[in-house]
Amino acid sequence: MDLEIVVWGYIPILIGLLVIGGSFYLTARRRNLFGFVATFLILALNGVAIYILAQIITGAYPTYTPHLFILVSLILLVVQKFVKKSKTFANKI
Numbered sequence: 001m002d003l004e005i006v007v008w009g010y011i012p013i014l015i016g017l018l019v020i021g022g023s024f025y026l027t028a029r030r031r032n033l034f035g036f037v038a039t040f041l042i043l044a045l046n047g048v049a050i051y052i053l054a055q056i057i058t059g060a061y062p063t064y065t066p067h068l069f070i071l072v073s074l075i076l077l078v079v080q081k082f083v084k085k086s087k088t089f090a091n092k093i
Contacts, residue, residue, distance in 0.1 A: 052069075
C-alpha cells in the first residue's frame with residue numbers, strides 16, 4: 001500500500017464517515033429543521049465523495065473534487081453544531 005493512497009484516499013474517506021456520523025448525532029440530539037437539511041446535504045456530498053475516492057483508489061484518474069465535497073460538508077457540520085434552536089413563547093425556560 002502506497003503512502004499517497006493512504007493520505008489522499010483512505011484518510012479523506014475516514015473523515016467523511018466521521019462527518020456523517022457527527023451530523024447524524026447532532027440531528028438526533030437537537031431535532032431542528034436545519035439539522036435535517038444539513039444532514040441530508042452532508043450525506044449526499046460525502047456519499048458522492050466516497051464513491052469518487054473509491055474509484056480513484058481502484059485506478060481512475062485523480063481529481064480534487066471529493067476533497068472539496070468533504071471540506072464543504074465539514075463546514076456544514078461546524079455550522080450545524082453552532083446553530084441554536086430558537087426559543088418561542090411556548091418553550092421559554
